[in-house]
Amino acid sequence: MHGNAVPDSYVYVTEEGVTRHYADGSVEALAWEDVVEVRVGGLAPAEGRPDVLIVLLDREGEGCVVPRSATDAGFLARLRYLPDFDLERLSTAVESAGDAYVVVWRSPDPPTQLPDLEYD
Numbered sequence: 001m002h003g004n005a006v007p008d009s010y011v012y013v014t015e016e017g018v019t020r021h022y023a024d025g026s027v028e029a030l031a032w033e034d035v036v037e038v039r040v041g042g043l044a045p046a047e048g049r050p051d052v053l054i055v056l057l058d059r060e061g062e063g064c065v066v067p068r069s070a071t072d073a074g075f076l077a078r079l080r081y082l083p084d085f086d087l088e089r090l091s092t093a094v095e096s097a098g099d100a101y102v103v104v105w106r107s108p109d110p111p112t113q114l115p116d117l118e119y120d
Contacts, residue, residue, distance in 0.1 A: 011070040013078060018056060018064045030056050030064040035082060040093040041101035052097040054090075068094055083108050 012019045017031035037057040043050040054071065057063035066075065079085050085105050093104045 009067070009070075011066050011075075013072070013075045015078070018066060018075070020064050020066060020070075028064040030058055030062070032078060032081065034058040035063075036107040037103060038079070038082070038085075038090070038105040039101040039103050040090065041097050041099065043097060043099060052094050054094075055101065079105075 009020055009022045012021075015032075017029060017034075019027060019029040021027050035056045036059050039055040039057070040052060042053045042055075052068040054066045054068065055063055056066065076087060076090075079090065080087060082105060090104050093102050
């Protein structure tokens with residue numbers, strides 16, 4: 001039987017936030033008002049080719065990982081509402097992404113120190 005393969009994950013973007021559902025049933029979600037940092041990097045396989053990951057983090061270092069292949073105009077438009085978010089900087093980071101993560105935006109005045117997260 002041939003049919004469309006079930007995606008390993010899918011992403012919902014709303015005015016309230018971003019939610020990613022994984023094939024194993026796990027879910028990552030983050031409200032836009034809680035986003036304090038945006039990172040780009042970490043190439044991951046997507047349909048046999050690498051995909052860039054955009055990571056949204058909250059103050060506790062929890063967040064939502066959004067593959068570039070799951071982004072759309074709505075996601076990019078919503079990022080523009082983050083204070084002083086630079087879509088050109090995001091685009092440059094996505095185009096030159098490698099295994100290391102690069103911070104492309106940080107909240108202008110986070111109330112607490114953000115953890116320096118390590119990525120494999």
